[in-house]
Amino acid sequence: MILVDVYVPSVNSTYDFQLDEDVKVGLLIEEIGEMVCRREHCQLDGKMEKLLLCSMDNREIIPKHTTLMKYGINTGARLMLL
Numbered sequence: 127m128i129l130v131d132v133y134v135p136s137v138n139s140t141y142d143f144q145l146d147e148d149v150k151v152g153l154l155i156e157e158i159g160e161m162v163c164r165r166e167h168c169q170l171d172g173k174m175e176k177l178l179l180c181s182m183d184n185r186e187i188i189p190k191h192t193t194l195m196k197y198g199i200n201t202g203a204r205l206m207l208l
Contacts, residue, residue, distance in 0.1 A: 127144050127145065127146055127147070128144070128145055128147050128194065128199065128200060128201040128203070129142065129143070129144055129201045129202070130142075130143055130145060130199065130201070130202070130203045130204070130205050131143075131203075131204050131205065132158055132162075132179075132205045132206070132207055133182065133204065133205070133206045133207070134162050134206075134207045135206065135208065137162065137166050137168070139162075139166070141158075141161075141162065141165070143158060143161075145158075145194060147193060147194040147195040147199065147200075148193055148195055149193060149194075150190065150191060150192070150193055151179055151188050151189065151190050151191075151192055151193065151194065151197070152190035152191065154179065154194070155174070155177045155178070155179050155190065155207065156174055156177075158179070158207055159174060159177055159207065162207070177207060177208065178207070178208045179205055179206070179207055179208075180205065180206040180207075180208060181197075181199065181203065181204075181205060181206075182204040182205060182206050183203060183204055188205075
């Protein structure tokens with residue numbers, strides 16, 4: 127498990143997440159999206175599969191088929207959910 131900050135521009139907020147670095151990014155995106163919506167009492171507009179997870183440090187989109195570990199994301203990383 128790693129601790130990361132996830133910035134969500136659609137609600138202009140940053141959240142602390144503890145994520146399993148061995149889980150595929152596609153599944154993490156769904157989990158993060160659901161948790162943010164629960165916290166903000168909102169509903170996701172559009173489709174979940176269109177969401178992207180980006181590394182703010184590397185300025186890159188993290189491929190959904192990889193894991194955070196394989197992509198080199200470690201504790202303290204800054205991510206963005208778009």
